[in-house]
Amino acid sequence: MLGVSCFAMKSIDTLxxxxxxxxxxxxxxxxDQHSIxxxxxxxxxxxxxEQAKSQYQAHVENDYNxxxxxxxxxxxxxxxxxxxxxxxxxxxxxxxxxxxxIWPAEQRWVTEEFIQDGSELAMAEMLxxxxxxxxxxxxxxxxxxxxxxxxxxxxxxxxxxIDFPTIWAQQADExxxxxxxxxxxxxxxxxIHTPFAPHAPFTVSDEPLQKIRMLADEMDLPVxxxxxxxxxxxxxxxKNTGKRPLQRLHELGLVSPxxxxxxxxxxxxxxxxxxxxxxxxxxxxxESNLKLASGFCPTQRLLDAGINVALGTDSSASNNDLDMLGxxxxxxxxxxxxxxxxxxxxxxxxxxxxxxxxxxxLGLDQSIGSLETGxxxxxxxIDFETLESAPVYHPVSHLVYSCNRNQVTDVWVAGKHLLxxxxxxxxxxQKILRKxxxxxxxxxSQ
Amino acid sequence: MLGVSCFAMKSIDTLxxxxxxxxxxxxxxxxDQHSIxxxxxxxxxxxxxEQAKSQYQAHVENDYNxxxxxxxxxxxxxxxxxxxxxxxxxxxxxxxxxxxxIWPAEQRWVTEEFIQDGSELAMAEMLxxxxxxxxxxxxxxxxxxxxxxxxxxxxxxxxxxIDFPTIWAQQADExxxxxxxxxxxxxxxxxIHTPFAPHAPFTVSDEPLQKIRMLADEMDLPVxxxxxxxxxxxxxxxKNTGKRPLQRLHELGLVSPxxxxxxxxxxxxxxxxxxxxxxxxxxxxxESNLKLASGFCPTQRLLDAGINVALGTDSSASNNDLDMLGxxxxxxxxxxxxxxxxxxxxxxxxxxxxxxxxxxxLGLDQSIGSLETGxxxxxxxIDFETLESAPVYHPVSHLVYSCNRNQVTDVWVAGKHLLxxxxxxxxxxQKILRKxxxxxxxxxSQ
Numbered sequence: 001m002l003g004v005s006c007f008a009m010k011s012i013d014t015l016x017x018x019x020x021x022x023x024x025x026x027x028x029x030x031x032d033q034h035s036i037x038x039x040x041x042x043x044x045x046x047x048x049x050e051q052a053k054s055q056y057q058a059h060v061e062n063d064y065n066x067x068x069x070x071x072x073x074x075x076x077x078x079x080x081x082x083x084x085x086x087x088x089x090x091x092x093x094x095x096x097x098x099x100x101x102i103w104p105a106e107q108r109w110v111t112e113e114f115i116q117d118g119s120e121l122a123m124a125e126m127l128x129x130x131x132x133x134x135x136x137x138x139x140x141x142x143x144x145x146x147x148x149x150x151x152x153x154x155x156x157x158x159x160x161x162i163d164f165p166t167i168w169a170q171q172a173d174e175x176x177x178x179x180x181x182x183x184x185x186x187x188x189x190x191x192i193h194t195p196f197a198p199h200a201p202f203t204v205s206d207e208p209l210q211k212i213r214m215l216a217d218e219m220d221l222p223v224x225x226x227x228x229x230x231x232x233x234x235x236x237x238x239k240n241t242g243k244r245p246l247q248r249l250h251e252l253g254l255v256s257p258x259x260x261x262x263x264x265x266x267x268x269x270x271x272x273x274x275x276x277x278x279x280x281x282x283x284x285x286x287e288s289n290l291k292l293a294s295g296f297c298p299t300q301r302l303l304d305a306g307i308n309v310a311l312g313t314d315s316s317a318s319n320n321d322l323d324m325l326g327x328x329x330x331x332x333x334x335x336x337x338x339x340x341x342x343x344x345x346x347x348x349x350x351x352x353x354x355x356x357x358x359x360x361x362l363g364l365d366q367s368i369g370s371l372e373t374g375x376x377x378x379x380x381x382i383d384f385e386t387l388e389s390a391p392v393y394h395p396v397s398h399l400v401y402s403c404n405r406n407q408v409t410d411v412w413v414a415g416k417h418l419l420x421x422x423x424x425x426x427x428x429x430q431k432i433l434r435k436x437x438x439x440x441x442x443x444x445s446q
Numbered sequence: 447m448l449g450v451s452c453f454a455m456k457s458i459d460t461l462x463x464x465x466x467x468x469x470x471x472x473x474x475x476x477x478d479q480h481s482i483x484x485x486x487x488x489x490x491x492x493x494x495x496e497q498a499k500s501q502y503q504a505h506v507e508n509d510y511n512x513x514x515x516x517x518x519x520x521x522x523x524x525x526x527x528x529x530x531x532x533x534x535x536x537x538x539x540x541x542x543x544x545x546x547x548i549w550p551a552e553q554r555w556v557t558e559e560f561i562q563d564g565s566e567l568a569m570a571e572m573l574x575x576x577x578x579x580x581x582x583x584x585x586x587x588x589x590x591x592x593x594x595x596x597x598x599x600x601x602x603x604x605x606x607x608i609d610f611p612t613i614w615a616q617q618a619d620e621x622x623x624x625x626x627x628x629x630x631x632x633x634x635x636x637x638i639h640t641p642f643a644p645h646a647p648f649t650v651s652d653e654p655l656q657k658i659r660m661l662a663d664e665m666d667l668p669v670x671x672x673x674x675x676x677x678x679x680x681x682x683x684x685k686n687t688g689k690r691p692l693q694r695l696h697e698l699g700l701v702s703p704x705x706x707x708x709x710x711x712x713x714x715x716x717x718x719x720x721x722x723x724x725x726x727x728x729x730x731x732x733e734s735n736l737k738l739a740s741g742f743c744p745t746q747r748l749l750d751a752g753i754n755v756a757l758g759t760d761s762s763a764s765n766n767d768l769d770m771l772g773x774x775x776x777x778x779x780x781x782x783x784x785x786x787x788x789x790x791x792x793x794x795x796x797x798x799x800x801x802x803x804x805x806x807x808l809g810l811d812q813s814i815g816s817l818e819t820g821x822x823x824x825x826x827x828i829d830f831e832t833l834e835s836a837p838v839y840h841p842v843s844h845l846v847y848s849c850n851r852n853q854v855t856d857v858w859v860a861g862k863h864l865l866x867x868x869x870x871x872x873x874x875x876q877k878i879l880r881k882x883x884x885x886x887x888x889x890x891s892q
Contacts, residue, residue: 086836090843093788124833290779291847293788320847321834330779333736337780342539342739387570387875388767388851390532391886397536401737401766405834406852429833440837
């Protein structure tokens with residue numbers, strides 16, 4: 001009998017047995033005592049554990065019997081390297097924070113070394129809190145891409161464009177040119193993607209925006225941009241251009257299925273209709289919006305209109321962390337408060353925002369964002385049985401309302417085990433802490 | 447020289463050396479490289495570490511060189527034993543949640559054993575997230591008091607009063623009588639306090655409220671009560687009594703320095719003035735208010751009016767945790783969003799809400815709520831240097847915006863070391879998890 005059963009078994013790389021698998025697929029199923037079979041970096045099967053044990057012979061076979069396996073979380077908007085500025089300037093309004101703190105600090109400190117060290121700190125934090133893919137917008141995207149590649153993490157490194165000179169480029173054309181070079185370099189990478197990332201309507205003029213639109217259409221790339229972050233931004237635009245920023249983007253042809261509009265706290269009914277009809281995506285950043293008092297994004301109204309809403313943390317300078325589990329919780333809680341409806345932004349919706357909706361916004365939903373056969377094995381294991389989170393009645397609401405980032409025990413990206421029992425396998429924690437301390441001392445002493 | 451210096455040294459119980467001490471006193475100081483000297487359960491000195499080492503000889507001397515020491519957090523409103531119902535019913539509006547889920551579950555499951563096990567789970571969670579004192583309102587307060595005493599935790603066990611019969615008592619008079627018995631029993635306890643806890647204006651009629659007012663005035667006890675949790679509650683009261691609930695409490699003489707009014711999401715300007723003039727206290731529960739879409743408490747307006755605002759988690763059935771660090775963060779973030787002002791509810795204010803303001807609301811600010819000579823040594827050590835929270839620029843905003851419950855390493859109540867390197871010293875973690883699993887199975891199977 002044993003011989004027969006062994007003969008029939010398929011040899012694969014990895015088999016993960018879990019108490020629960022939450023695949024984030026249609027109908028929001030929760031699979032009890034299921035296993036995920038992984039081969040060549042991809043999910044090849046999800047099936048009851050008992051069946052899995054008789055069907056597959058795996059090189060690595062692990063038990064997660066108090067855990068849920070969920071799709072790797074996707075942070076749809078961040079500025080990763082800013083982690084070194086975490087908590088540098090708190091309790092300040094957006095324009096004061098930007099003009100008097102963040103922009104001067106960036107001018108003073110941002111170098112290639114800063115981006116390298118800040119990105120490593122950010123990726124360490126992201127992996128340890130269950131994020132496997134992030135959509136970044138910052139200077140030196142080439143360095144962020146290089147770090148992500150070496151870590152084995154999935155990243156969308158935005159091809160940043162701003163009208164004014166920074167350490168990365170002098171004027172819009174140079175930003176675009178350097179961006180296209182970077183795109184060429186990573187064209188065949190399965191980990192690195194390169195959306196366009198014009199900073200915001202108020203910092204990028206019509207000409208570069210038109211060029212970006214043309215290139216994005218040609219290459220079918222997302223356009224990742226801050227839009228309607230505050231009422232002030234909208235008022236200033238109306239004063240200066242006679243138009244609300246979204247209207248201007250629409251006239252420039254940018255309101256399309258490629259648009260990933262970040263923040264969107266100021267929206268009229270007509271604008272919601274326009275976004276829905278155009279198939280645009282919104283990256284909602286609830287904690288940053290609260291912290292900078294930017295306004296409330298009407299999340300449930302957007303979902304009701306059929307708009308794809310993804311979730312982001314923004315940077316650690318306005319959050320102050322890159323914790324997508326915490327962000328899901330805030331999105332679900334705040335969504336109810338804003339909608340004045342306790343059934344709004346359910347746990348299931350928040351989880352979709354942090355996974356499959358993010359993948360959709362980034363044009364990656366064919367390969368990541370849910371646990372399905374054929375997709376990359378971007379997977380997170382979360383210990384559900386801790387003193388702080390027990391008991392467990394409903395796994396999805398447990399995940400969103402009770403679980404904490406430190407319950408993330410294991411993380412895989414494309415089947416590669418990047419976090420094992422909370423230890424990072426491709427990053428040196430002590431070295432990162434040492435370097436962070438050096439930056440901390442240097443920046444504090446100024 | 448050594449001999450002379452030893453002779454001059456004072457012998458004490460405990461000396462804690464810390465990277466930072468955040469005492470939460472006037473001016474919000476942050477003390478660098480300071481130490482806390484503890485003797486007979488009380489703080490007897492706070493001074494620079496160098497000085498402390500030459501002045502005191504301690505039986506126990508510990509170094510917290512990456513840590514901040516802060517006052518034990520005070521949870522101003524909870525129903526601790528409900529931890530066993532954590533996540534049982536999510537994404538539901540308050541009255542559906544209460545009528546169709548929580549109240550039936552309480553009728554079915556709440557027994558002395560449930561309260562014992564639920565309270566142990568809650569206290570384990572609270573201590574491990576830095577809470578040293580909680581203001582409870584639930585059935586069998588005698589059992590919660592007994593558990594807290596045996597654990598060594600500080601608790602205000604509310605003398606609950608409701609018009610209708612429950613497993614604890616049949617009618618208002620019996621609730622009051624049993625409450626007064628409990629008060630007598632703990633009269634000389636330094637850990638257990640017994641505020642009155644009439645459930646809410648809509649569940650307690652005038653006569654028992656009048657009796658409570660009289661007794662509370664006589665004994666100078668706080669009156670802990672849910673008030674104006676939702677617009678619905680206020681509308682129903684106006685329909686049924688012709689009065690808003692706060693007006694009714696005022697006419698009954700309950701709006702006084704003894705009032706601890708929980709929630710308060712619905713407030714007119716006149717009501718804010720009344721609360722300020724009367725010296726009443728508010729227990730703000732931001733996460734529960736969001737989760738049940740109860741409305742927004744106007745925190746900054748209350749603070750501006752000079753009202754003492756404390757902070758509570760409410761129960762794990764509507765939160766879904768008892769994490770006061772997370773609650774501080776939500777209070778600070780939401781306070782800004784609601785005030786449309788990024789400078790509102792600063793990190794310092796949030797920390798005061800979770801410490802000294804809580805002590806003041808409970809009438810305990812002479813003995814707890816800040817780190818000061820003469821107060822009880824209710825202290826929490828938090829590791830500030832983790833990958834998820836580094837770097838550290840401003841310790842107080844770091845604590846509120848970046849730190850996570852799992853960074854709490856050590857907790858003392860009245861100088862007794864109840865959590866040491868994250869291990870509970872007076873509670874059996876494995877036993878609690880085992881019992882919680884049993885309740886989980888039993889309740890899930892119904």
